[in-house]
Amino acid sequence: MKSWGHLEEVAGRLSAISRSQFQSVFEKFEWPESLPSDCYWMSPELTSCYDTPVWDRLSEPEQIRLTQAESVNFFSLNVHLIRGLIGEVSDRIYTTRYPGLSDFFHDFIREENEHMWFFATFCQSYGGKVYPTRGFDGAAPAAHESVRDLMVFGRILIAEELCDVYNARMANDERLPLVAQRINAVHHEEESRHIAFGRQLMTALHDEAREQADPSELEAAGRYLARYISVCLRSFYNPSAYVDAALPEPLSIRGEVLRHPSRAAFHQSVMERTLKFFDRIGLPGRESIAW
Template sequence: MTGATRTTEHSAADDDVSRRLLESSATLSYDPMTEIDWEAPLPEDGYGLNPEWSTLYGTPLWDEMTEAQRVTLTRHEVCSIMSTGIWFEMILQQMILRDQYVHNPANAEFQFALTEIADECRHSIMFARTCAKLDVPAYFPRKDVVEAARIFKSVAGGEVAYGGTLVAEEVLDVMQRDWMRGENVLDIVRTSSKIHVVEESRHMKFARQEIREHMEGISPLRRRASAALIALGASVIVRSLVNYGVYRAAGLDTRRAVEAAANNPHRRSMMRTACAGLMEFLDEAGLLTRPAVAIYRRVHMI
């Protein structure tokens, strides 16, 4: 069942959640164009993200790097994550539009869905301007991932669409909660992280409610299939966050850096921490099946 063909009415609980989220959006939203000082100079020693969130932190290679290389690496890493965020937000917007196609526009659910799309447009522009300010090029997932995503965004619906959305939002949310408090992190990253955390908290509540709604009364076969598809999507998103080009930009041996990051126990621990709340919800929703758990373990999300 895809979002474009769903014909059942949403529940009163779903409408109530959406109504409260609409009220929250009206009272607490930001305009990145005015909230961020885009003209402020960037301090040379400002990190792009907390060093602890760097893929190489805690490795022998990190210890060998100069301070300038660490700063450069974290700036390219945060922009890679933002570029991946833009890519996925474009996918998300298309899936939400299909899910809400010919739904009653008077419903709070429909109206918040469009509000979320408006938020995501602002976030994407904010991320794009941040990367331009840091003078970092756009980083994209591998070509095969980009092409596979064209199919995913065209056919995914229901709990699979919102499950994929929730994965991307939850992982980034935990990271950005640290970045917005990082004293050695660039102000532009701290402020953009704060804006994203506040507004994405509503999007995550909406996604969770939509997943609950779509999971009601589904067959065991569909539940298992959806769990596996969400896990596969999650693994692709996590693997696509940091482009290998960030290591070359920092003047590192790319092959050595990729290997160090892939085998970094600190990085794996941080990722499991970031995904703890997500895994708890997926388990509660019946989407943490044995095959799904095996996929999450391969990318250290559990």
């Protein structure tokens, strides 16, 4: 298939860039002993309560504390995402299904391993912990090999693109501590290669599934990814982060903000780019997303 050949070309180019720009992750950042407690650590516009009555009710110190706890939550989400992603890619390296991609997978795993390290270092140094994941791992449903991989790599692409929207917006936000800006900037820059690869892979898998799998399986995969989008968006609303920000009634806060229409509009805006891509390759399921 043409899209598979193109995928190997793209992977080769991205590997070459990754190797030519290599710098040890341990030299990329300067880690201050502590971060100022009186400034935002995450852009307030990206916090889960923004543009709702909850946000308006918070005092300025509470708003600042919320950005701090949610920056640790956001980076914790990245840690868990990357752990799962490395597992999936490791399962496929040197397999007969992806023979031309093993070299790229090495670079991919190395970069993702570095990303996980800097995200976790931030969380542990300034938040005292990595927030635990609010679910548990599960295999993609049984289906034709191409459809199953479409669900696995679709999940990865959704989470990567969603986090990248946040990274891109915070990379140059001068209200944040330098180390937070830099983490967002480095991740945005390196993740753009992974997203480029992920889109090529999704295109190839979708072409393969259309040729070889039952159409009903492809439709089910679209609905599965739509449900995953809903879950991903809700992972930003962590009651434990509200507790750490010393906000009262954390569960009520989550319920109130999730019900507010401005949040659904925000969710649609941050997923727009990914959904346009899914539309372009013809992946169904958009109508199943619970915004």
